[in-house]
Amino acid sequence: MEAESKSKVHLVKQSRPQSTDTGSHPGQTESANMDPSKQAVRAVSSEEVLAKLRDEVELGGHGASHVFIILGASGDLAKKKIYPTLWWLFKDGLLPANTHFIGYARSNITMEQIREKSLPFMKVQKEEEAKLEEFFKLNSYVSGKYDVKDDFVRLNEAIEEKGKSNRLFYMALPPSVFEIVTLNVKNCCMAQGDKWTRIVVEKPFGKDLESSNKLSAHFASLFKEEELYRIDHYLGKEMVQNLMVMRFGNRIYGPIWNRDNIASVVISFKEPFGTQGRGGYFDEFGIIRDVMQNHLLQILTLVAMEKPPSTDAEDIRNEKVKVLKSIPPPSMENVVLGQYVGNPEGKGEEKEGYLDDPTVPKGSVTPTFATVALFVKNERWDGVPFILRCGKALNERKAEVRIQFKDVAGDIFRAGEVKRNELVIRVQPSEAIYMKMMAKTPGMSIDCEESELDLTYGSRYRGVKMPDAYERLILDVFMGSQIHFVRSDELSEAWRIFTPLLHHIEREKPTPIPYIYGGRGPAESDALFSKNDFMYTGSYKWKPGVPMKPSL
Numbered sequence: 408m409e410a411e412s413k414s415k416v417h418l419v420k421q422s423r424p425q426s427t428d429t430g431s432h433p434g435q436t437e438s439a440n441m442d443p444s445k446q447a448v449r450a451v452s453s454e455e456v457l458a459k460l461r462d463e464v465e466l467g468g469h470g471a472s473h474v475f476i477i478l479g480a481s482g483d484l485a486k487k488k489i490y491p492t493l494w495w496l497f498k499d500g501l502l503p504a505n506t507h508f509i510g511y512a513r514s515n516i517t518m519e520q521i522r523e524k525s526l527p528f529m530k531v532q533k534e535e536e537a538k539l540e541e542f543f544k545l546n547s548y549v550s551g552k553y554d555v556k557d558d559f560v561r562l563n564e565a566i567e568e569k570g571k572s573n574r575l576f577y578m579a580l581p582p583s584v585f586e587i588v589t590l591n592v593k594n595c596c597m598a599q600g601d602k603w604t605r606i607v608v609e610k611p612f613g614k615d616l617e618s619s620n621k622l623s624a625h626f627a628s629l630f631k632e633e634e635l636y637r638i639d640h641y642l643g644k645e646m647v648q649n650l651m652v653m654r655f656g657n658r659i660y661g662p663i664w665n666r667d668n669i670a671s672v673v674i675s676f677k678e679p680f681g682t683q684g685r686g687g688y689f690d691e692f693g694i695i696r697d698v699m700q701n702h703l704l705q706i707l708t709l710v711a712m713e714k715p716p717s718t719d720a721e722d723i724r725n726e727k728v729k730v731l732k733s734i735p736p737p738s739m740e741n742v743v744l745g746q747y748v749g750n751p752e753g754k755g756e757e758k759e760g761y762l763d764d765p766t767v768p769k770g771s772v773t774p775t776f777a778t779v780a781l782f783v784k785n786e787r788w789d790g791v792p793f794i795l796r797c798g799k800a801l802n803e804r805k806a807e808v809r810i811q812f813k814d815v816a817g818d819i820f821r822a823g824e825v826k827r828n829e830l831v832i833r834v835q836p837s838e839a840i841y842m843k844m845m846a847k848t849p850g851m852s853i854d855c856e857e858s859e860l861d862l863t864y865g866s867r868y869r870g871v872k873m874p875d876a877y878e879r880l881i882l883d884v885f886m887g888s889q890i891h892f893v894r895s896d897e898l899s900e901a902w903r904i905f906t907p908l909l910h911h912i913e914r915e916k917p918t919p920i921p922y923i924y925g926g927r928g929p930a931e932s933d934a935l936f937s938k939n940d941f942m943y944t945g946s947y948k949w950k951p952g953v954p955m956k957p958s959l
C-alpha cells in the first residue's frame with residue numbers, strides 16, 4: 408500500500424500546480440507520462456492543473472478514507488496555520504474524498520470555539536460559505552489530557568467512528584509533551600490492517616545534538632522513518648523548491664557551480680518585527696535555533712548538494728546529508744551575534760528593545776541576530792564561504808540566496824568598471840531570480856554597465872497565486888512524499904554543526920552586539936561578509952520596466 412502510494416506521488420511531484428488562479432501559464436504540468444517535447448509550449452489553466460492533481464490525490468489515496476488528527480487543536484499554530492491550511496486544501500478539492508478532521512487538546516472547548524478562533528486566518532470568501540459549512544461538518548473535537556492513556560483510547564474510538572481509515576497525526580504541541588503524546592498514539596491510536604499512520608512533527612526537534620538524538624531515538628523506537636514527517640516549512644516555499652529545478656534542469660549552471668567560479672554564497676533571512684510579546688519562548692532558543700540551524704541550513708544543502716540520481720526522497724536526502732557531513736562547526740571568528748535595542752525615533756513596538764519585553768529574562772544575552780560563515784569541505788566547495796545571516800527587528804522582510812561569482816580574469820575594460828556577477832534567488836517577498844551581469848550601455852556609448860537577467864515571478868507568471876508552504880507540505884503528507892521533510896540523520900548533522908557554537912554561547916555568555924530596531928543589524932556583520940569574499944559595491948541599480956525608445 409505504502410509503496411503504491413509513493414509511485415503516484417512521483418507523478419504528483421512532477422505535475423504540482425503552481426497556481427490556484429484562473430489565468431494560464433506555460434510549461435507547468437510536467438507529468439511523467441507526457442511527451443516532454445510538448446511540455447514547454449503547453450498552456451494549462453489552473454483549473455485544469457487542479458483537476459489533474461485531484462485525480463492523482465484520489466489515486467494516491469486509493470479511495471480510502473482518511474482522518475487528520477490535530478493534536479494541540481486549541482493552540483496558536485492550529486488556529487493560525489493548520490485549520491486554515493486544511494480548509495484551503497478542502498475547498499480546492501485537493502484532499503482525498505472522505506477525509507475527516509479531529510481536534511484533540513486538554514481545553515474543555517467546543518468545535519464551534521475552535522472555528523471562531525481559526526476563522527480570522529482562513530480568508531473565507533462570501534461565496535464559499537456553504538463550502539465552509541461542509542468543511543466544519545467533517546470536523547469534531549475530543550478533549551483529553553496528553554499523559555492519560557484512557558483519553559487516547561477515547562480519541563481512538565472517535566477515529567474508529569469514521570470507519571477504517573488512514574491516519575495523519577499533526578503534533579501542533581509544545582516539545583515538552585512530544586514524547587508522552589507519541590507514546591500514547593503508538594499504544595492506542597495506530598491504524599490497523601492495510602491502513603497507514605503518519606506523524607507530522609513541528610520543530611523544535613530538540614535543543615542541541617544530545618537532546619535531538621534522544622528525541623529521534625524515542626521516535627525511532629515507536630515509528631518507522633517513513634511514518635515520520637519532520638516539518639521545516641521553508642522546504643515548502645516555492646523558491647526553495649525551485650533550487651533543484653534551477654540547478655539540475657538547466658545546462659548553464661552545472662559547469663560554474665563550484666569553487667573555481669563562485670566567490671561566496673549568502674543565505675539570509677530578515678524580519679521587520681521583534682518578539683512581539685513571545686520573548687519568553689524565543690529566549691529559550693535564540694535566533695540560531697529558531698531560523699539558522701533549520702531553515703537557512705536546509706537552503707544551504709539544496710544550493711550545495713550534488714545532483715541526486717533521481718528525484719526520489721531518499722536520493723535527495725542522501726545528497727543533503729553528504730553536504731552536511733562536510734561542514735565543520737563554525738569558529739568564533741566567523742560568527743557575529745546581535746541583539747536589538749529600541750529605536751527612540753521609532754513608532755510603537757519599534758521603541759522597545761528585546762530586553763524591554765517583560766517576558767524576556769533580565770539581562771538576557773540571547774542573540775536575536777546572527778551571521779555565521781560556514782565552509783563545505785569537499786572537492787566542489789573547499790574555501791567558498793557560505794554566509795548565513797538571520798535577524799529579527801530589522802529593516803525589511805526578506806529571505807534570499809545570493810551567489811556571488813569571482814572577478815572576471817584578465818579584465819580588458821576600464822579599471823573598476825566590471826562588477827561581479829551575482830545570482831539572486833529571492834524566496835520572499837515577491838519571488839524572483841535575477842542574475843546581475845554587465846552589459847553594454849544601450850545606445851551610442853561603448854561603456855559597460857550593470858544590468859540583469861530578470862525572472863520576476865509577478866510579471867512572468869502574472870496573477871499566479873503561490874500556495875502557502877503548509878498547503879504543499881500537508882498535501883505531501885497525504886500523498887506519502889517525504890522529499891520536503893527532514894530525515895533524522897539530516898537533523899542530527901545539522902545539530903552537530905551548531906551545537907558547539909550554541910554551547911559556547913550558553914557557557915561563555917558573550918555579549919551580543921546591540922543593533923537598532925528597524926536597521927540592517929550590526930556593522931560587524933557587513934565586515935564579516937567582506938572578510939568572507941562577499942563584495943558589496945552599492946553601485947547596482949535596478950530599473951524595472953523602463954520603456955525604450957523604439958529603434959529606427
Ligand SMILES: NC(=O)C1=CN([C@@H]2O[C@H](COP(=O)(O)OP(=O)(O)OC[C@H]3O[C@@H](n4cnc5c(N)ncnc54)[C@H](OP(=O)(O)O)[C@@H]3O)[C@@H](O)[C@H]2O)C=CC1
Pocket residue numbers: 675677805831837839840841859861862863927933936943945946947948949
Ligand atoms: N526581479 C526583481 O524583482 C528585481 C528586483 N531588484 C531589486 O533591486 C534592488 C537592488 O537589488 P540588490 O540585488 O539588492 O542590489 P545590491 O547589490 O545593491 O544589494 C543591495 C543590498 O545589499 C545589502 N547591503 C547594503 N550594504 C551592504 C554592505 N555594506 N555589505 C553587504 N551588503 C550590503 C543590502 O541588503 P541587506 O540589508 O539585506 O544586507 C541591500 O539591500 C532590490 O530592492 C532588489 O529587490 C533587482 C533585480 C530584480
Ligand SMILES: O=C1O[C@H](COP(=O)(O)O)[C@@H](O)[C@H](O)[C@H]1O
Pocket residue numbers: 640678697698806
Ligand atoms: O520558523 C520560524 O519561521 C518564522 C518565519 O517564517 P516565514 O514563513 O514567515 O518567513 C519566524 O517568524 C519564526 O520566528 C520561526 O520560528
